[in-house]
Amino acid sequence: MSDDKDAKKDDSPGNFVWDLVCQDREKGKHGGKVVTRFPPEPNGYLHIGHAKSICLNFGIAQRVPGGQCNLRFDDTNPETEEVEFVESIKADVRWLGFDWGDNLFFASDYFGKLHEYAVAMIEAGAAYVDDRTTEEIRQTRGDFYKPGDEAPGRKRTPAENLALFERMKKGELADGAAVLRAKGDMASTDVKMRDPVMYRIRHARHHRTGDAWCIYPMYDWAHGQSDYIEGVTHSVCTLEFVNHRPLYHWFLDRIGAPEATRPQQIEFARLNLTFTVLSKRKLQELVYGKHVAGWDDPRMPTLAGMRRRGFTPEAIRAFCDRIGVSTKDSVVDVSLLEHALREDLNARCPRVMAVLRPIKVTLENFPEGEVWEIDAPYDPEKPDGPSRKVPFSRELYIEADDFMENPPKKFFRLSPGAEVRLRYACIIKCKEVKKDGAGNVTELVCTYDPDSRGGTPKDGRKIKATLHWVSAKHAASAEVRLYDRLFRVENPLSGEGKDEWLSHLNPSSLEVLANAKVEPSLTGAIAGHAVQFERLGYFVVDPDAKPGALVFNRTITLKDTWANIAAKGEG
């Protein structure tokens, strides 16, 4: 980390982008000012990859006195952009814990300015209208070994090109009938420099400018200029933009931007995660193909999905800090993200009891009508800390798989004749197994040891297993949605076939349990309330929950069950 003296003190780890910013400040570049930006295209929801960019850009601005990070929507493509996406992106950035203050911008704010620049370039003979078909333009562009042909439009006078551009703007030409191109170098080995397209015609309504325009700037033309117009000092972007850099500079030369006021582009490696796809187009396919319930499906790597799943902004920020920022592409193990999540939830979630697949237990020697109101701490490691009352009575539910009629040797939980401890309550022993006509276990008749109240038997005998439970009469019913990884292979996109990645969807990524029982303290829990169900994992109340109809999402299991599967597979 740089030891820049006035930089705000915090615990964020350093990274090479931060180091470059610090060096620029020391040199007094941009008068010591630091302006970054996060420039999403509003054509989908933000995902965890975007979070890396948000944490980096907003993080840098936060660490510098007077630092600024703009939220700029790159809304140059009217056909794919929607207000819904703009609103969701704003909500997600805020939720992650960042604030753009007054610095909310849209590339469409600059349509007028960009048009002025373009007109000036045409007047200077630096841009021209190409009214050939897209196909012709492509065919005459050449390739790495062969220079492209010069377009006929290049030979027109500026006045002629200006008139044609005006007709494009007025809507007199159809979509695709003409484009505005900059006069680059058709022989350049950098194919991007071969007369790059600046404007295309799209008779489409724009979410902000309505029908005011039917020509729209290309991303490459709008992006660098937008940074420049906003006074961005450090334009931080992902590696695939390295080869756009010369073009961005060249455009800035054309519009006469002084060297000292130009943004410096810094590229970093985008986030890739195992078992996850992070391409917005692929995420769109998942949503529109109904492979998931929506953008905020808790299995999606979108911030909206992760929020609904029970991720916290703190966990995501901690993860982004931990993975760091580099200039080499790599794939991060998703278990690192899950680890950050467990670590955060472990520190914040109260421990409560829920039974997901209930089986009834009747304590035949427990007095009918008697109820123990057990004072149970929310954090077992702090027995004197905050607590709630958990009722215990004659009829209980325990987890069906905590019982086995014919247990193998090392099964220490409940079985006929065996003893177990019920958390915070007492020791019980199974006397009888009741079944229905089909042979399914319907009820366990047990006795409790009155001398074991609290869970410790008076005679000091060892009890190996402690089970969670709820009181049948007092428990609230709940639907529980058990979520798991959406893909069952590490690299879902590795296949050759176009739709092959969809065959890697995990068919067990969602299991719905309709008859779960939760302790009564959770009765009025509202959406977003996060808890640990003892022995089961972390869960959060889903927004689908209604008064009297609880719905819980499993955020994550207590342990990494996938690691066990992988280890077993190898052994």
Ligand code: ATP
């Ligand atoms: P996708 O490839 O998923 O469609 P994108 O780059 O087209 O993503 P944008 O809306 O343009 O999506 O992204 C906004 C910003 O977020 C860009 O600066 C981009 O570099 C950054 N970004 C996008 N995906 C990632 C990622 N996986 N890791 C880090 N940064 C990312």
Ligand code: MG
């Ligand atoms: Mg993009």
